[in-house]
Amino acid sequence: MNETMLSGILDAMEDGVAVFDLEGTALFCNAAACALLHVAQGEFRCLRDMPDEVRAFFGGVRSGSSETIELYGQAVRLHYQDLRENGMRTGAVLILTDLGQQQRADRIRHEFTANVSHELKTPLTSISGYAEMIENGMAKDADIRTFAERIRRESNRMLLLVSDIITLSELDERALEEQAETVDLFVIAEKTVETLKSAAMVRGVTVQLFGGQVMVHGIPVLLSELVYNLLDNAIRYNRDNGTVSVRVADQTLTVRDTGIGIPKHHQNRIFERFYRVDKSRSKATGGTGLGLAIVKHICEQHHALLTLKSAEGIGTEITVRFPADHA
Numbered sequence: 001m002n003e004t005m006l007s008g009i010l011d012a013m014e015d016g017v018a019v020f021d022l023e024g025t026a027l028f029c030n031a032a033a034c035a036l037l038h039v040a041q042g043e044f045r046c047l048r049d050m051p052d053e054v055r056a057f058f059g060g061v062r063s064g065s066s067e068t069i070e071l072y073g074q075a076v077r078l079h080y081q082d083l084r085e086n087g088m089r090t091g092a093v094l095i096l097t098d099l100g101q102q103q104r105a106d107r108i109r110h111e112f113t114a115n116v117s118h119e120l121k122t123p124l125t126s127i128s129g130y131a132e133m134i135e136n137g138m139a140k141d142a143d144i145r146t147f148a149e150r151i152r153r154e155s156n157r158m159l160l161l162v163s164d165i166i167t168l169s170e171l172d173e174r175a176l177e178e179q180a181e182t183v184d185l186f187v188i189a190e191k192t193v194e195t196l197k198s199a200a201m202v203r204g205v206t207v208q209l210f211g212g213q214v215m216v217h218g219i220p221v222l223l224s225e226l227v228y229n230l231l232d233n234a235i236r237y238n239r240d241n242g243t244v245s246v247r248v249a250d251q252t253l254t255v256r257d258t259g260i261g262i263p264k265h266h267q268n269r270i271f272e273r274f275y276r277v278d279k280s281r282s283k284a285t286g287g288t289g290l291g292l293a294i295v296k297h298i299c300e301q302h303h304a305l306l307t308l309k310s311a312e313g314i315g316t317e318i319t320v321r322f323p324a325d326h327a
């Protein structure tokens, strides 16, 4: 491995790495370290150029010690390690970890868990309520059927939610990457249109498929999931007698509908987990707000570019552009 490769690898790291010789002259500083220290790469030449908080940490620390400091308003963990060659101390390595990023990730995870618990608790409460009324004999014979229907509906909502959560957690595991192959996106779109045909018919929505073969490198189940979620939304948030067009051409999938559209100020939030523009409407149709979060995640995994155009009362167009397939 040559020096360019090595510095390329170090620059790709999330942690900051800075290396000094015994005089305190900087030998190397990767991109993340420069960003955390607020210096341009190649700009700082020695320890003296470091912020006071970092210099204070260096004064008299032993190899292997760590400390958390605040650097330009961010929580940063510093870790110091001796650099040794043939047992001789030749310099020092400083590792900087941005704890802010970790805290943000923790917060998102926490919010997600809270949302999941809430979304599961609501249907469970009503299921248990209806069951209890039947059990206590409080439900009249005529009600029992209605209650059973509500129990089934709420259970179905929970099943959908649970399967969405499973998909999301599988996506996080990345293990699926091994299943990537070259697939025809058009064939996937065709199958998905077929699957959702009856749902569209029930809503009086016409679905049209255009285009032709587009080969992409990807994971078939996830690509199906992606098309399914976009098409499902285009049908669900459509108007009566509306249309949906699905186009597969030029490495791109486009799903366009003539539906209710998405107000401007919601547009950059709908890809967040559990985000719904109109909670009551999407709840009535069984939505949990995970569909587009899954779509976004799948796009990222496939290095595909996701764009949204929407106008309230006119319709929505979502495009997913895949990188050219080199397989």
Ligand SMILES: Nc1ncnc2c1ncn2[C@@H]1O[C@H](COP(=O)(O)OP(=O)(O)OP(=O)(O)O)[C@@H](O)[C@H]1O
Residues within 6 Å of the ligand: 164, 229, 233, 234, 237, 238, 257, 259, 260, 261, 262, 270, 275, 276, 277, 278, 282, 286, 287, 288, 289, 290, 291, 292, 293, 316
């Ligand atoms: N094609 C569309 N037209 C209008 N609004 C849309 C469209 N697609 C999504 N939305 C809005 O974005 C929100 C988030 O969509 P998303 O698919 O993530 O969740 P959902 O459809 O509510 O539930 P599900 O998890 O079942 O997909 C929806 O609740 C809806 O308000």
Ligand SMILES: [Mg+2]
Residues within 6 Å of the ligand: 229, 232, 233, 287, 289, 290, 291, 292
């Ligand atoms: Mg959806």
